[in-house]
Amino acid sequence: MNNKILEQLEFVKVKSLFAAYLQTEQGEQELAALVPMADEKKIRRSFAEILDVEHIFTEEHSFATGQLQDISASMQRLEASADLNISELLGIKQVLQLTAELQHFYTDLENVTLTELQRLFEGLRIFPQLQGSLQAVNEAGFIENFASPELAKIRRQLNQREEQVRQLLQDFLKKQADFLSERLIASRNGRSVLPVKNTYRHRIPGVVHDISASGSTVYIEPRGAVDLHEEISRLQADERYELQRILHDLSQLLRPHVDSLANNAWIIGHIDLVRAKYLFLRDRQGTVPAVSKDKTVQLLAARHPLLADPVANDLHFADGLKAILITGPNTGGKTIMLKTLGLAQLMAQSGLPILAAKGSKIAVFRQIFADIGDEQSIEQSLSTFSSHMTQIVAILSKADADSLVLLDELGAGTDPQEGASLAMAVLEHLRLLNIKTMVTTHYPELKAYGIETDDVENASMEFDQDSLRPTYRFLQGVPGRSNAFEIARRLGLSDSIVAEAEGLTDRDNDVNQIIERLESQTLESRKRLERIAEVEEENKKFNRAVKKLYNEFSHAREQELLKARRQAQEIVDKAVTESDEILKNLREKAALKPHEIIDAKAQLQKLAPSADLSQNKVLKKAKQSRTPRIGDDITISAYGQRGTLTQKLKDGKWEAQVGLIKMTVGEDEFTLAKTQQGKQQHKKKELNVVKKVNKMNGPKARLDLRGKRYEEAMQELDAFIDQALLNNMAQVDIIHGIGTGVIRQGVTQYLRRNKHVKSFGYAPQNAGGSGCTIVHLV
Known part of the structure; x- marks a missing residue:
């Protein structure tokens, strides 16, 4: 496709509308390089990908790839045998993490059949060993102690x-x-x-x-x-x-997998771009058009994508129709209609959705040419007419039957009679070459040409006779008629002058009466079609309303039960909180042993049975999604270190990669780390319940209170110390951050009052400093 048409129709601005929906730098790069294609198979494949994402969103409304930076420079450095720095490793770590999440998402996807995106999801390769090794580099750019035994020492x-x-x-x-x-x-x-x-x-x-x-x-x-x-x-x-040696070793581990990592990054970026196409379609009420097997173009309720409040118009450009002539006064929207057709073709042939209604079709053109606007040049001594003719000559030398030609004000800028003759000659030349053409013009002679010539159709832009303003509605099959006498009379010109002008006009050759009848018939047909569309829309709304009522009725009982369970749980939580306060006071006043306090808590909790949420669909899905599998990021409970599951062994054991070390762990010795999708899902209250229950499984030596409310932090701290005492831990870490100092002060006061705390103090500077407290227990 020639670059001039892309500039004339501002295709770059159109692509920028999609950039707001992108999350990855790879997707941004692919969008920037996107150009119209003439390969019908590639276009159909691009449309099928958008429909695949639409099907995904029907089941997973929050589907996203996650943010990703460009790693192409890092891949080139690895190929050149250079070592990567920490920021580059973090970029690759993000690629590996998103790759695993997308593959798991695809594996868990139910009730959705993908046609084109299936090969992309299945093309993703996960590397659990690499994921586990890169856990040694945390998100803050700090290399963890467990990266190597020497570093820890x-x-x-x-x-x-x-x-x-x-x-x-x-x-x-x-x-x-x-x-x-x-x-x-x-x-x-x-x-x-x-x-x-x-x-x-x-x-x-x-x-x-x-x-x-x-x-x-x-x-x-x-x-x-x-x-x-x-x-x-x-x-x-x-x-x-x-640290340099560790970076070198990590780079050496990544080097053999450069091609696979680069391919994973491209797939993630491409899926991100397809997702952006769908979101644009959804938000702007667009559609994925069909691709006609011939040169038929059918646009229903088509709109210009760069206009703030465009008027929707229908355009039927059948295969046998060679030219459409749009006539009428200035500022009526003729040029906008010309650009709407051109942009719809450019967007569709680039694999993008168009702003039109369902049922729209596009053709595939090898080239699209346009002469739009006045490009007169003083330096080149070109008048308006000369500049237009220069472009038309260039177009005629290149256009063929696989081209679409858009001409604005054909023959303008010279003597009207000569200009009209030239315009008809150019149109006839294009018609005989079977080149699809849309033309705007003022010449009345072309109206007769459109009526008398086969495969040529007149069209116009509607004009409101009462307000004397254009409506920007496209009237296909109706030529534009002159409104000069009516406009002059309404603007106050003397009736005698208008009557004399009408007398000087050759009324026998004027086709205004025919045009007026055609306009009346067209408007009547349009009103009927609009009424039919209104009835269809009312039926759709009624159908949606019935379905909504049915769904509400079907789920009413379950919602009421869930509400009752929540209210009961609130009562239980309040009772447990009060019991904790009672035990806390007893512990301060009496020398009770830790295991006695914990036993007392357990007995109090037995008094209030927990809600049965086993039949809750949301919680069942959440529980199932936390089944360990290869590639999952985990946290080793005993050490608080991050790793990745690489292989499932016998007797429920797993092999995990933790930094540069491999180790064998049981399912009760680790917890699954939160993924990007997990973080979004945990915002729901039901999943928070599951999270809190799972959080207490297995002894942990570190508690993170950052981001907690004061009351919540103190409750978790009390439960954490009890757990540590019950598991005979000698030392634990409490991460409270610096912030306003409220949580840190509360932790200090709690530890001072607790008789089972031997000593405590801030961590070393390189291990958290005053943002972390190390506690030694009795």
Whole structure:
């Protein structure tokens, strides 16, 4: 397809309408490169893909691919034997994760038969080992300790040395507070230092790193901390080297799979683009047109995609019809109708839905040519007529029977009689070559040509005689008639002048009376068709209303039961909360053992049986979707580490890839990590119930309270400590974040009051710092 037609009809702007629905950079790149095709099979395949997505949305209304960045540069670096950085690994990790999610989505898809997208979903390849290895790089760009035993050892030593430095400086704060200007630990040049009064600078041996502006304070690194800091620097160098080695090993693991990873990324991007096509169709009331086997074009309720409030028009361009001549006054919408036809063909031949009603058809043209607008050039000494004729000459030299030609104001810009003659000659030439043509013109001579010539049809844009304004309605089969005398009379021109003008006009050759009768008949037929359409729409609404009432009646009983269960559960939850408060008070006032408290809680919970949700369809589906399978991301309960299931073993055991390490775990030793689709589904209240129940399965050494409300966080903390005591855990981690400090303060107060907490303190800086508290239990 020639680029000029794409520029004239602003095809790039049309494609930008689809960009708002895209989620992946791969989809954006494919949309940018999208051009019209002349291959009928490819066009039909593109339309079938859109219909496949439509079928998917009937079952899964929230179907999405997820966001994805372009990894083509990373693939090229791998092919060039270069090592990837952390951000590049995160991009590939996202590809692997979305690949697994889409394949699982396709596997679980029921009651939907796919024709074209099936081969794409089945073309996705999952790599559980690679997924598990890349779990060592978390979403924040931090390489986890379990990435390698050496890294874990180095960081453990770093934590120990940093703890020794903190302890050393804390001792100085306690024992030699009089020498300090402030009782705090400062930082200078990456070292922890003490703010010492200048008068006591010789009382604390060490290295001076800075002096305050007033000179009254000297920042000293005590001698004991110097050696520790030197060792910390050495360990940090070892850590950097080990991180580089890990990145190299991960890159080596990915290198043999470059082609498959690139193909997965392309498939995800392509599915994302097809999804965007469907969402555009749904939101703009578009359609997927049929592809005619001949040159028939039929557009029903067609609209221009770039207009804010376009008027819908029907266009019937049958196979045997060679030309349509649109006549009428300026600003009536003739050019818009011309562009609507051109854009509908460009969009459809690019595999995009069009803004039209169902039943529309498009033909496949090898080329589309257009001469639209005035392109006169002072520099090239081209008048309006010359510029039009230059383009028409170029079109006539290239167009053939597989072309569509759109000509705006054919023959304009010169003597009317000569221009009309040239226009008819050009049209006759195109007709004899069997080239489909749509033309707009002002010349009345062309009306007669359209009536007298075979395979040529007149058309016009409707004009409201009462308001003297165009309605932008397309009237096919009716030529445009002159409204000059009526408009002049309504605008106040003297009746005598108008009458004299009418007398000077050759009424015998005027076809206005014939046109007026044709308009009347066409309008009457249109009114009847509109009435039929209204009746059909009323029938559809009635049918939808009946179905809606039937569905509401069918589900009323289940909804009422579910409502009753929820109310009962609220009462139970309130009773459990009150019992927790009672036990909490007893624990503070009496020396009860942890297992006695937990047993008491269990007895109280038995008093209120939980709601039977086994027959709830939503919860059953949620439960089934959490069955472990190869490629699932998991969290090892005992260590809180992320991994991926790679193989199912005997006796319910699984092989999992955790960083660069493989390990065997039972189904009771891990929980499934949340996926992108899982995160959306867990927003529902019913699935939250399942999540809370599953969350308590198996002992865990880490609790994450970030994003929780204060009351909810305190309840989870209390249950978590009870669980840890029951499982004889000596140490647990509580992640509360920094934020406003409310959760962190609540955690601190709770731990101070709990008699079973031996000690607690903030985690090392590289392991969360003040956003995480490490708790040692009795």
